[in-house]
Amino acid sequence: MDVRSQISMVFHLDKCIGCHTCSIACKNIWTDRGGTEYMWWNNVETKPGTGYPTRWEDQESYRGGWEVKDGELRLKSMSKARSLTDLFHHPSQPALDEYYEPWTYDYQNLFNAPEGDDQPTARPVSMVTGRHTEIKAGPNWDDDLGGSPVYAANDPNFSNLNDEQRAQLFAVERLAMFYFPRICNHCLNPGCVAACPSGALHKRGEDGIVLLDQTRCRGWRACVPACPYKKTFYNWKTGKSEKCILCFPRVETGQAPACFHSCVGRIRYLGVLLYDADKLELTASLPDEELIEAHRDMILDPNDPAVIAAARRNGIHDSVMESARKSPVYQFVKVWKIALPPHIEYRTLPMLFYVPPLSPVLSSKSEGVIKNETETLFHEVDNARAPLAYLARLFGAGHAAKVRYALKKELAVRLHRRALEVGDLDRAAADRALLEADCTAQEAEAIYKLTALCTFDDRFVIPPSHREMAIEMLEDPQERKQAAGFGFLAGPRRGA
Amino acid sequence: MNPAYPDTFLFAIFPYVALAVCAIESLRRYYAQPFTYSSLSSQFLENQYHFWGIVPFHFGLMAVLAGHLAAFFVPRTLLLWNSVPARLYLLEATGFIFALLALIGLTNLIVRRITEPALRVVTTPMDWVVLALLAGQISLGAYIALFRPWGSSWFAASLTPYLWSLLKLSPDLSYVATMPLTVKLHITGAFALAGLLPFTRLVHLLVMPLPYLWRRPQVVRWTGPRRIQGASL
Numbered sequence: 001m002d003v004r005s006q007i008s009m010v011f012h013l014d015k016c017i018g019c020h021t022c023s024i025a026c027k028n029i030w031t032d033r034g035g036t037e038y039m040w041w042n043n044v045e046t047k048p049g050t051g052y053p054t055r056w057e058d059q060e061s062y063r064g065g066w067e068v069k070d071g072e073l074r075l076k077s078m079s080k081a082r083s084l085t086d087l088f089h090h091p092s093q094p095a096l097d098e099y100y101e102p103w104t105y106d107y108q109n110l111f112n113a114p115e116g117d118d119q120p121t122a123r124p125v126s127m128v129t130g131r132h133t134e135i136k137a138g139p140n141w142d143d144d145l146g147g148s149p150v151y152a153a154n155d156p157n158f159s160n161l162n163d164e165q166r167a168q169l170f171a172v173e174r175l176a177m178f179y180f181p182r183i184c185n186h187c188l189n190p191g192c193v194a195a196c197p198s199g200a201l202h203k204r205g206e207d208g209i210v211l212l213d214q215t216r217c218r219g220w221r222a223c224v225p226a227c228p229y230k231k232t233f234y235n236w237k238t239g240k241s242e243k244c245i246l247c248f249p250r251v252e253t254g255q256a257p258a259c260f261h262s263c264v265g266r267i268r269y270l271g272v273l274l275y276d277a278d279k280l281e282l283t284a285s286l287p288d289e290e291l292i293e294a295h296r297d298m299i300l301d302p303n304d305p306a307v308i309a310a311a312r313r314n315g316i317h318d319s320v321m322e323s324a325r326k327s328p329v330y331q332f333v334k335v336w337k338i339a340l341p342p343h344i345e346y347r348t349l350p351m352l353f354y355v356p357p358l359s360p361v362l363s364s365k366s367e368g369v370i371k372n373e374t375e376t377l378f379h380e381v382d383n384a385r386a387p388l389a390y391l392a393r394l395f396g397a398g399h400a401a402k403v404r405y406a407l408k409k410e411l412a413v414r415l416h417r418r419a420l421e422v423g424d425l426d427r428a429a430a431d432r433a434l435l436e437a438d439c440t441a442q443e444a445e446a447i448y449k450l451t452a453l454c455t456f457d458d459r460f461v462i463p464p465s466h467r468e469m470a471i472e473m474l475e476d477p478q479e480r481k482q483a484a485g486f487g488f489l490a491g492p493r494r495g496a
Numbered sequence: 497m498n499p500a501y502p503d504t505f506l507f508a509i510f511p512y513v514a515l516a517v518c519a520i521e522s523l524r525r526y527y528a529q530p531f532t533y534s535s536l537s538s539q540f541l542e543n544q545y546h547f548w549g550i551v552p553f554h555f556g557l558m559a560v561l562a563g564h565l566a567a568f569f570v571p572r573t574l575l576l577w578n579s580v581p582a583r584l585y586l587l588e589a590t591g592f593i594f595a596l597l598a599l600i601g602l603t604n605l606i607v608r609r610i611t612e613p614a615l616r617v618v619t620t621p622m623d624w625v626v627l628a629l630l631a632g633q634i635s636l637g638a639y640i641a642l643f644r645p646w647g648s649s650w651f652a653a654s655l656t657p658y659l660w661s662l663l664k665l666s667p668d669l670s671y672v673a674t675m676p677l678t679v680k681l682h683i684t685g686a687f688a689l690a691g692l693l694p695f696t697r698l699v700h701l702l703v704m705p706l707p708y709l710w711r712r713p714q715v716v717r718w719t720g721p722r723r724i725q726g727a728s729l
Contacts, residue, residue: 075713083708087535088550095543096614128541129613194713197705205718215530218703219537236541236618239534280714315720470719495532496622496696 002277003300003311005320005463006188006208006351007246007270008329009260010339011181012451013357014410015267018144018179020044022259022268026183029258030245035237037102037127040139041244042259044181048155048169048390049142051180053098056230057156057343063092064228065191065346066284073285073347075195077225083197092225096236100137102127128236145177152177157393165387176385178357180394181267183259184231184244185342185350186210188275188298189284192243195226200241207465208351209246214492217241228346238494252465260460269454271327271461272320273334273351274300274307284347288397291344298349299334302327323463328450329353336447338406345397356395356403358410359386381407405438409447412437416444506684507658508667514691521694522702535700541614549608553601559594560637563587563648568659571652578649587648588641595638602631626696633685640678655683 026042045051059065063077078086105122113120126133142151148170158166169176186203190210193201200216201223203209212223212232219239223232232243247257255261260268275298283294300307302324311321324330332339332355339353358381381404382388388407392400412433419430434444450458526533539546567574578584606627609615641647658671672680693699 080709083705087705088554089539089547093539093543095540097543129617131613189714193715196715197708198703199705199707199711199715202715202717205716206720215533217534218700218705219534220705221537221539234537234540236538238531239536240531466720490529490531492531494618495529495534495536495699496620 001300001307001310003274003307003314003316004208004277005206005311005316005324006273006275007186007251007463008208008273008327008333008351008353009183009186010269010329010332010353010355012267012269012332012339012355013178013180014355015265015451016044016179016181016357017265018044018046019264020140021262021264022181025258025262026244029247031242035235036233036242038096038099038139039233039235039242041231041233041242042181042183043139044179045140046143046145046152046177047180047394048148048152048157048177049145050151050154050156051182052100052139053094053230054137055154055156056228059228059346061092062094062228062230063225064230065226065343065348066189067347068285071285073281075191075226076228077191077195078222083195083222086222087197087220090221090225093221093234094224094230096128097137100139100141101133101135103133103135106132145175157390160393160398161387161389165389169385169387169390174385176359178359178386180354181259182229182231182342183352184210184246185229185348185352186246188277188349188351189280189347191226191228191346191348192223192232195222196220197222201232204248207248207251207463209248209251210243211245211248212241212243214240214242228343228348229350238492240492251462252467254462254464256456256460256462266454266459269328269332269450269459271329272302272324272463273327273329274302274311274316274321274324276300280349284349288345289399291347291397292340292402295341295344295349296334296337299330301334302330317464317466317469319466320463323461326461328454328459328461331446331450336409336443337402338409338447340395340402340406342395343397354395355410356391356406357386358407358414359384381411408433408437409439412439413444413447413451416441417448503669503673503680506680507669507672510684511662511667511687514687517691518693522699525694525699526702533699533703534697536618536697538615538618541618542608542612545604545608545612549601549604551601552597553605556594556596556598556601557634560591560598560634563591563594564651567648567651568656571656574648574652578646578652584646584649588645591648592638592641595634595641599631599634599638602627602634606631622696625692626698629685629689629692633682633689636678636682636685640682644676644679655679 022042023040023044027040030041031037031039040052043052051057056062059076065076066073067076077092103124103126106125107122110120110122123132124135125131141147145152152170161169168174186209188208190201190203193203193210197220198216198218200213200218202211202213204211217240219234219241221234221241223241224230224234232241234241247255250257256270260270279294279298283291283298286294302308302321308321329339333353339355341350341353344350384407388400388404391403391407392398396403412430415425415430415433419425419427431441434441539550578587609619609623609627654671654675658668661668661671672683689698693701
């Protein structure tokens with residue numbers, strides 16, 4: 001057992017209101033520089049929808065993630081031999097148009113325009129070329145199903161929905177949509193790291209944050225196609241790639257990452273998961289339908305004495321173990337099993353988990369009165385407005401069982417609370433729902449509490465980073481005296 | 497033989513200056529400004545014509561360079577190979593085709609850089625210097641291959657000894673003195689490119705990611721005590 005500690009995340013999709021505050025918080029801190037205007041390390045997509053970059057889930061064209069070929073786990077984007085020839089031109093690298101051309105407006109024209117017959121306008125100006133431009137797309141072009149027949153209908157996740165299910169999804173008054181906030185998943189088996197020819201991309205041993213060493217990056221761009229979630233980006237100005245750093249300077253000082261901290265719907269949870277790194281390759285090579293279970297099996301119980309002993313052998317600090325025991329992520333993922341990894345069939349073993357959304361309550365309006373039609377007040381999971389088959393593509397590698405389990409449990413918690421708080425539901429019906437959902441009243445209370453009543457400290461259990469034990473602290477501080485001068489920090493300027 | 501003054505400078509002094517500048521500045525830049533080492537790829541801004549420029553250029557140039565290196569390291573083998581005319585023609589034709597490929601690729605890259613507004617934003621004056629030098633150098637090479645034929649043989653017989661004499665720090669100019677002007681220009685251009693290399697985007701050549709071929713897929717960096725034990729995935 002090779003115990004490692006990983007900072008992991010849960011996004012509770014039932015709580016996401018799609019306000020994009022997370023995206024703005026991230027953009028203002030990290031990607032407001034030249035060359036990064038088009039990057040959204042955190043973005044919020046409307047599902048169904050094509051997302052950002054457009055149709056990122058279509059791995060037939062983007063070739064992200066891993067595949068098992070001849071019993072061997074290999075990157076889908078390239079082989080080792082191709083790595084050298086693909087340096088020149090990556091066949092599956094998305095270009096700026098697949099994202100969007102960032103723009104601002106010529107506001108000065110509103111003040112400087114000479115007197116004329118027409119009202120002056122602020123024309124859009126490209127932030128790449130600095131010239132006037134036509135806006136053709138944006139990072140969130142199909143927000144709230146905008147332009148659905150053009151955009152949402154092209155969602156790659158529709159591939160295993162039949163025509164009836166598709167029609168149902170877009171029928172007026174039956175429309176279903178939900179928000180899908182995305183950041184880097186800080187995967188256990190990251191495709192970007194494995195693809196990086198320079199060894200610039202790496203996973204931090206202590207907390208599992210995946211980082212891109214800017215001084216080692218040579219702009220070979222292999223990480224961009226290799227990440228199936230398209231969360232590594234090429235900075236066209238500096239000639240280096242960049243990605244979400246999980247706000248490690250904040251995490252190291254005990255603060256939640258900016259997107260977590262600013263989340264209005266309080267949908268985000270962050271905490272430590274312990275996992276067994278020995279099982280990595282085997283897990284990532286399993287057939288699609290076994291992946292979720294095996295991924296969950298990699299996660300270790302921080303209360304298990306054997307795990308505690310192995311963690312100590314691996315140098316994991318006791319304070320980190322303490323955090324692991326309090327981790328909200330552990331509860332959602334391992335104990336309650338209602339948080340699922342996105343697109344685990346890409347085999348990068350993402351460490352960001354999603355609680356799938358219970359779609360809107362199934363009811364119909366008649367003469368201005370909303371009628372509940374089902375016996376249990378809320379709809380049945382299998383008759384949900386957003387077809388289970390669709391959610392299964394996103395969170396179940398195409399298999400509905402794990403998603404149905406999570407949704408049934410979420411529904412049981414609702415019924416349980418409804419019976420308790422409002423009382424218009426038969427207690428026996430609530431108990432039956434709990435039983436069917438493999439949930440006890442106690443567990444339902446715990447889920448309810450961490451979902452609805454969670455405080456800041458419940459949501460973010462950030463392990464101490466122990467930077468005082470980092471390598472630079474173990475070196476003699478006198479060592480560099482009179483040797484390194486004052487030092488000149490060079491800005492991240494593009495080379496000649 | 498008493499070589500003319502420009503020859504002494506161009507073939508006995510300038511090569512050393514260029515190579516010294518190349519070595520010293522590359523190292524200085526690598527350690528002092530590691531951030532500036534990048535391929536500075538522009539595929540992201542223009543993905544259509546990129547392929548038709550960058551791929552023929554690189555493969556063409558790599559094949560041609562491999563030919564030059566072969567003549568430098570194994571001249572005898574090369575001369576032996578060329579002793580049969582059919583093999584000589586084959587080698588010369590192959591070299592010329594790859595030179596043409598590089599030239600076509602480079603032309604495409606230059607046209608692309610001029611016509612795409614987004615690319616002009618990321619093009620420095622030094623880029624134009626590099627492109628012009630490369631265009632001149634490859635055109636000269638192709639010209640020599642066509643009009644001063646059997647270069648694979650006379651390079652191995654005459655220029656290889658000159659290059660080795662440079663390496664042995666006793667430049668023997670008798671080999672180059674009788675060379676036609678185009679060949680002399682080609683040699684000077686090569687050293688000029690070497691001297692300019694560390695000031696340009698060509699530094700990406702020095703950081704070719706060969707270790708990737710035998711590296712394990714995942715990279716883990718430890719900041720804490722684990723690193724001392726030398727543990728890594």
